[in-house]
Amino acid sequence: xxxxxxxxxxxxxxxxxxxxxxxxxxxxxxxxxxxxxxxxxxxxxxxxxxxxxxxxxxxxxxxxxxxxxxxxxxxxxxxxxxxxxxxxxxxxxxxxxxxxxxxxxxxxxxxxxxxxxxxxxxxxxxxxxxxxxxxxxxxxxxxxxxxxxxxxxxxxxxxxxxxxxxxxxxxxxxxxxxxxxxxxxxxxxxxxxxxxxxxxxxxxxxxxxxxxxxxxxxxxxxxxxxxxxxxxxxxxxxxxxxxxxxxxxxxxx
Amino acid sequence: xxxxxxxxxxxxxxxxxxxxxxxxxxxxxxxxxxxxxxxxxxxxxxxxxxxxxxxxxxxxxxxxxxxxxxxxxxxxxxxxxxxxxxxxxxxxxxxxxxxxxxxxxxxxxxxxxxxxxxxxxxxxxx
Numbered sequence: 001x002x003x004x005x006x007x008x009x010x011x012x013x014x015x016x017x018x019x020x021x022x023x024x025x026x027x028x029x030x031x032x033x034x035x036x037x038x039x040x041x042x043x044x045x046x047x048x049x050x051x052x053x054x055x056x057x058x059x060x061x062x063x064x065x066x067x068x069x070x071x072x073x074x075x076x077x078x079x080x081x082x083x084x085x086x087x088x089x090x091x092x093x094x095x096x097x098x099x100x101x102x103x104x105x106x107x108x109x110x111x112x113x114x115x116x117x118x119x120x121x122x123x124x125x126x127x128x129x130x131x132x133x134x135x136x137x138x139x140x141x142x143x144x145x146x147x148x149x150x151x152x153x154x155x156x157x158x159x160x161x162x163x164x165x166x167x168x169x170x171x172x173x174x175x176x177x178x179x180x181x182x183x184x185x186x187x188x189x190x191x192x193x194x195x196x197x198x199x200x201x202x203x204x205x206x207x208x209x210x211x212x213x214x215x216x217x218x219x220x221x222x223x224x225x226x227x228x229x230x231x232x233x234x235x236x237x238x239x240x241x242x243x244x245x246x247x248x249x250x251x252x253x
Numbered sequence: 254x255x256x257x258x259x260x261x262x263x264x265x266x267x268x269x270x271x272x273x274x275x276x277x278x279x280x281x282x283x284x285x286x287x288x289x290x291x292x293x294x295x296x297x298x299x300x301x302x303x304x305x306x307x308x309x310x311x312x313x314x315x316x317x318x319x320x321x322x323x324x325x326x327x328x329x330x331x332x333x334x335x336x337x338x339x340x341x342x343x344x345x346x347x348x349x350x351x352x353x354x355x356x357x358x359x360x361x362x363x364x365x366x367x368x369x370x371x372x373x374x375x376x377x378x379x
Contacts, residue, residue: 017378028376031345035295035313097270097330112266124269124360128336129299138300138309220292224345227373229357250374 026177029223033181036216040071040145041180046215050148052174056167064156064163068149068201076141079191083140084133086190091134094122098131121189129187140187144214149188154206161210168213181218188212258365265362270330278339279356282324286351289321293343293352301328301336302343339373 007019020028041049050067058064070076094114096107115122132138141147148171152164168184175182191197192209203209230251234244247253267274291312294302300309304323311317325343327335339358357371 020376020378031342032298032340034298034342097332108268115266119363124267124275124364125338125358127269128301132299132301132336136310138298139313143313220296220346222292222296222342222346225376226341226345227354227375229369230372230374232368232370248370248372250377251372252377 022177026173028225030173030176031222031224031226032183033214033216033218033222034142034183035219035222036142036144036181036214037219038143038145039217041215041217045178045180046146046148049171049175049178049180049215053167053171056163056170058156058163058166059159060157062153062156062160062163064153064160065167066151066153066207068151070147070149071145073145076144076147079147079188079197080139080141082194082197083187083190086193087130087140087187088134090190091130095127095131095134097128098135126187133187140190141185142183142214144183144216146215147185147188148213148215149201149209150211150213151201151203152208152210154208164211168211171213175215176223179217181216181222183214184211185214186211256367258367262362262365267361267363268332270332270334272332272334274361275334276356276359276361277335278337278341278354278358279335280327280337280343281353281355282326283351283353284324286349287324288349288351289323290348291317291322291325292346292348294322294325296342296346298338298340298342299336302326303328 008025009018009021011021011023013021046069050069053065053067070079094107094111096104096111099107111122129138133140150164150168152160154160156163172182172184189210192203198204201209228250231249233247233249235247236244238245269275289304291304291307294304294307294309295312297309302309302325304325307317307322312322327337329335337358339354339356341352341354344352344354354373357369357373359366359369359371
């Protein structure tokens with residue numbers, strides 16, 4: 001059930017219940033695109049998209065980012081191959097969900113030990129994803145014709161990973177507003193276990209590479225609005241000692 | 254609304270393949286509206302949507318060519334958990350509106366989330 005957001009409001013105005021404006025439409029309809037056409041975006045378009053990243057807000061105007069554009073099909077293929085190799089190795093050790101009874105006995109405690117240490121990297125979602133990749137059921141970089149590596153300068157102000165997030169979201173929204181597709185890929189982290197990839201991209205202290213963005217023309221077109229969980233919002237808008245007021249975001253009250 | 258986690262919830266890591274400990278997304282495929290074009294199978298982030306005859310990799314690599322692929326379903330692990338993260342990319346991409354989502358993704362125990370509710374809502378114009 002695809003929600004149509006066709007009527008648009010002008011920018012820089014607000015009335016209650018008015019249709020989305022173009023910026024909001026791009027935000028609401030942006031989906032992570034995981035199917036791309038073979039031909040890459042033109043270089044000028046990539047430059048235009050990167051320009052949105054260059055003008056992102058950052059703490060103390062530190063701009064703690066460095067962009068690397070990877071377009072070479074050979075390098076992309078080699079990245080895919082090595083990422084799958086590393087993921088296969090980890091899943092050989094840790095994937096207890098698809099083994100027989102005996103191996104499960106050995107792997108499950110080991111996996112749970114590592115989940116305690118690497119809670120974010122081995123969250124159920126990436127764990128299942130890596131498990132599927134190890135089985136050859138899906139791909140790491142989705143055959144994207146272009147990758148933008150978001151290299152983070154860890155000497156930035158306050159919290160550099162957050163600046164990377166803000167900058168990347170600018171890039172993603174700009175790409176979608178131009179009709180391209182994009183997807184955040186955090187699994188590029190696994191390549192950082194391999195010294196030759198760190199060397200090729202020049203990832204040494206103080207630089208860190210945690211995330212990249214796949215860019216390309218959408219095939220099939222998959223942008224569209226989707227339902228999301230309604231969130232409970234706490235409003236501290238009364239006296240100093242009063243309890244907060246709760247509302248459900250996304251549900252008409 | 255609960256505002257904090259119990260000690261047990263903090264400590265215990267759920268079994269990732271157990272449907273009792275991990276609430277996964279639930280999709281409904283409308284048999285009549287579905288034209289079996291395979292777009293949702295190709296778009297699924299984890300390759301978890303399958304049909305009787307094809308998988309995501311078959312479509313990407315061009316092994317499965319054209320024709321009707323069959324009505325998709327969500328792959329399940331041996332213990333019966335699906336791996337749907339309720340992103341609903343499939344539903345956004347479906348040109349025929351054949352997919353509806355019934356349930357959100359909410360892993361248990363250590364990964365339990367507090368402020369998300371189970372209602373799935375489209376963007377609301379306030």
